[in-house]
Every structure is written in C-alpha cells, then in structure tokens.
Amino acid sequence: MTNIADMSRDALVVLERELSRDFELQKSNKLALDLTRGKPAPDQLALSAAMDDVLAGDFFAADGTDTRNYGGLRGLPEARALGAELLDTPVENVMCHGNSSLTLMYIVTETALRYGLWGDERRWAKASTVKVLTPVPGYDRHFTLCQSLGIEMINVPMTDSGPDMEEVNRLAALDDSIKAIWCVPKYANPTGCIYSDECVGELARLPATAAADDFVVFWDNAYAVHDFQFPRAPLASIANLAAEAGTADQIVMFASTSKITYAGAGLGFLATSATVLDVLEKRMSVFAIGPDKVNQLRHARFLNGRLEVHMARHAALLKPKFEMVEQTLRDGLGELDIACWTTPAGGYFVSLDTRPGLAKHIEQLAGETGLTLTPAGAPFPCGKDPEDRNLRIAPTYASLEDLSVAMSILVLCIKLSTVRQQLGLSS
Numbered sequence: 067m068t069n070i071a072d073m074s075r076d077a078l079v080v081l082e083r084e085l086s087r088d089f090e091l092q093k094s095n096k097l098a099l100d101l102t103r104g105k106p107a108p109d110q111l112a113l114s115a116a117m118d119d120v121l122a123g124d125f126f127a128a129d130g131t132d133t134r135n136y137g138g139l140r141g142l143p144e145a146r147a148l149g150a151e152l153l154d155t156p157v158e159n160v161m162c163h164g165n166s167s168l169t170l171m172y173i174v175t176e177t178a179l180r181y182g183l184w185g186d187e188r189r190w191a192k193a194s195t196v197k198v199l200t201p202v203p204g205y206d207r208h209f210t211l212c213q214s215l216g217i218e219m220i221n222v223p224m225t226d227s228g229p230d231m232e233e234v235n236r237l238a239a240l241d242d243s244i245k246a247i248w249c250v251p252k253y254a255n256p257t258g259c260i261y262s263d264e265c266v267g268e269l270a271r272l273p274a275t276a277a278a279d280d281f282v283v284f285w286d287n288a289y290a291v292h293d294f295q296f297p298r299a300p301l302a303s304i305a306n307l308a309a310e311a312g313t314a315d316q317i318v319m320f321a322s323t324s325k326i327t328y329a330g331a332g333l334g335f336l337a338t339s340a341t342v343l344d345v346l347e348k349r350m351s352v353f354a355i356g357p358d359k360v361n362q363l364r365h366a367r368f369l370n371g372r373l374e375v376h377m378a379r380h381a382a383l384l385k386p387k388f389e390m391v392e393q394t395l396r397d398g399l400g401e402l403d404i405a406c407w408t409t410p411a412g413g414y415f416v417s418l419d420t421r422p423g424l425a426k427h428i429e430q431l432a433g434e435t436g437l438t439l440t441p442a443g444a445p446f447p448c449g450k451d452p453e454d455r456n457l458r459i460a461p462t463y464a465s466l467e468d469l470s471v472a473m474s475i476l477v478l479c480i481k482l483s484t485v486r487q488q489l490g491l492s493s
C-alpha cells in the first residue's frame with residue numbers, strides 16, 4: 067500500500083470499502099481485549115513467588131528490629147538500601163513507606179502545598195494560584211493528583227531526550243506561581259524516552275533559576291531498572307548534580323517495586339535531602355506509626371544483591387511483547403506515513419501519534435470491536451489532548467497471542483479512521 071496522501075480519490079474509496087469490510091468482520095468476532103493500564107502480567111508476578119518463603123519465620127532485621135512491631139517510620143535499613151539502588155542516591159536520603167510511590171507523591175505534594183517542605187515559612191498555598199509544569203504526553207495520575215489539589219497544570223512538550231528544557235527554563239524563570247515540574251526520567255510514561263545527561267543537569271539546576279523560591283522537581287523514577295537489555299541504560303544522577311548545584315532541598319525522587327515484585331503489595335520509596343526528609347517524617351507521623359516492615363524485610367531478602375537478575379527475567383517476558391507491537395505497527399503502517407510511534411528499550415508503554423483529530427475516533431472504533439484502549443487524551447492534563455492524536459499502548463498485561471490480535475485491530479482502526487478523514491467522511 068502506498069502513502070495514503072498520494073492515493074487518488076477512487077483508490078481511497080476502494081480502500082475504505084475493503085477496510086470497512088474487515089472492520090465489520092472484526093466486530094462480529096465479539097472479542098474482549100484490553101490494552102489499557104500498564105500492569106504486570108501474571109507470569110511476571112509469578113517471578114516473585116519465592117518471596118513468600120524467604121522469611122521462614124525469621125522476622126528480625128539485620129539491626130535486630132522485630133519487623134512485626136510498630137515503629138521505624140523511615141523504613142528498615144535494608145529496604146532503604148534497595149530504594150537507594152533504585153534511585154541512585156545515598157541510603158540516608160531514602161524513606162521506604164507503604165506499597166505505592168503514588169501515595170508518597172500525594173503526601174509530598176500536599177505537604178508542599180499546605181505545610182511546606184523545609185520547616186520554614188514557605189508553602190505553596192500562600193500563592194493565589196499554584197501551577198506545575200507537566201511534560202506531555204505524561205502520566206495521567208500525576209495530573210489527577212494535581213487536579214484534586216486545585217493545582218493548575220502548564221503543558222510542556224516532551225522530546226526524545228526529556229522535556230523541552232528551553233520552554234521549561236523560560237516558564238519557570240518567568241512566573242513565581244510555577245512551583246514544580248513532574249519528571250519520569252527513565253522510560254517515561256508513555257513515550258519511553260530516557261532523559262539525556264544535559265537535560266538531567268538542567269533539571270538539577272532549575273530550582274536555582276526558577277522565579278519561585280519553593281520550586282520542586284518531582285523525579286518519579288518508576289522505571290529505573292525496567293530495561294529490556296543489560297547492562298542497564300544509564301541515567302545521570304540527579305542527586306549528584308543537585309548536590310553540585312546546591313538544590314538538593316528542592317528535588318524529591320520516587321520509586322517503587324510495583325513492577326519489580328507485586329503491583330499491589332510492593333514497596334514505595336522517596337528520597338530527598340535530610341531537611342525535607344525530617345519534615346516529611348514529622349508530617350507522616352500524624353497518620354502512621356510505622357510501615358509494613360515485614361513486607362520490607364521480605365523484599366530486601368529477596369531482591370538485595372540480585373535485582374538485575376530478577377529484572378532480566380521480567381525483560382525476557384516483556385521484550386517479545388514490545389517487539390510484537392513494533393513489528394505489527396511497522397508492517398501495518400510503516401509505509402503509509404499516517405502515524406508515528408516510540409520504540410522504547412524498557413518501561414511499560416508505547417506512545418503512538420496519529421494524524422490530528424483522530425485519536426478519539428480510533429479509540430471508539432477499537433471499542434466497537436471489543437478492544438479497549440486507554441482513553442484518548444489520558445496522557446494530558448484534564449484528559450485533553452489539544453491535537454487529539456495521541457494513543458498510549460500498554461502491552462504488558464495481555465498474552466502474546468491476545469496482543470497480536472489487539473495490535474492488528476488497532477492498525478486496522480488507524481487505517482480506517484485515516485482513510486475516512488482523507489475522504490472527508492465524518493465516521
């Protein structure tokens with residue numbers, strides 16, 4: 067098939083008829099396929115089955131702590147060491163708490179807003195409007211979190227090497243109501259890009275040049291070790307760069323084992339300076355006496371010293387799925403010049419851009435065949451993709467067989483929607 071833009075109207079009409087026939091056939095198959103949320107598949111969860119037996123009745127941590135009892139809000143030293151490895155930062159800067167980094171992000175954002183992160187007078191809520199920079203496409207739950215706290219979001223384009231730093235620097239220097247930026251520095255959700263060394267350096271320096279004196283970089287390193295190839299792809303250490311730039315008090319990092327062990331029963335981590343850690347610990351002591359240290363101990367015993375071996379097993383399960391996505395998109399759309407997509411070397415997502423104005427329609431067509439896609443627009447604040455062209459593909463949970471069918475349907479829906487647009491048909 068040639069480039070759709072070069073086809074005659076007659077040829078397009080014939081093609082539309084063929085594609086519509088295939089589409090009706092797909093609908094009659096009454097499938098139920100799901101490419102929505104980035105969840106680990108059952109075979110990935112099974113990789114951590116041995117964690118169940120690892121304690122074998124020994125609940126005592128290396129320092130003698132009885133993990134079954136209250137206390138230890140910062141987390142067990144051996145669990146914090148795991149967080150330090152994930153976040154490439156000294157262990158004394160790490161807190162391990164709960165099973166979700168997203169919960170920690172909420173706690174930190176709310177603390178910055180209402181109580182301040184530094185034990186001084188600074189708190190975001192003193193400003194009449196509080197805004198954050200949101201590189202797009204990005205992680206939908208960052209946006210929901212901000213929306214729920216009444217924080218406005220300003221979109222900044224993502225590039226292949228991280229957020230557009232010229233725009234970030236310009237905006238942050240201009241407006242002291244801009245208080246933070248959301249970053250997913252490695253295998254970003256959903257584009258899969260890794261921030262370049264230069265970009266990490268600029269982000270480390272950003273709090274020093276921002277107009278707000280309480281500017282914070284939220285460093286959500288959810289996919290720090292989720293490579294498909296080893297040795298792991300490097301990411302510059304923002305902790306080291308921030309120490310050099312004197313901005314360590316204004317960088318907060320997050321990670322978890324949600325996609326290492328169990329998404330519903332893992333460990334959440336945050337890391338920041340001693341000053342901010344003290345403030346957060348005090349704040350958290352209002353609603354927590356201590357974390358689940360039993361879970362921390364079993365994670366540390368299961369993963370410490372063998373993290374890369376464990377992640378290589380995930381990679382062996384995930385790589386074929388991402389290769390299948392790439393292959394199907396290349397075979398089905400490669401020569402048509404109607405879509406472009408990312409080919410990440412790790413993480414959980416592929417980001418696909420259609421022609422403007424088609425993403426919602428493609429989502430709807432897919433839905434009619436029984437294929438559920440992440441709602442078009444989800445990777446943008448308030449679900450609004452200004453160009454209505456981005457689709458997030460989450461290939462991890464489906465089996466390889468289901469994924470293959472789902473991707474063929476997606477390719478069909480993209481072609482059909484594009485041909486109809488080219489013909490000026492509304493649906």
Ligand SMILES: Cc1ncc(COP(=O)(O)O)c(C=O)c1O
Nearest residue numbers: 166167168205250255288322324
């Ligand atoms: C970028 C990003 N951050 C955080 C999370 C959620 O992490 P957790 O399970 O630790 O709350 C996800 C889950 O998809 C994610 O993609």
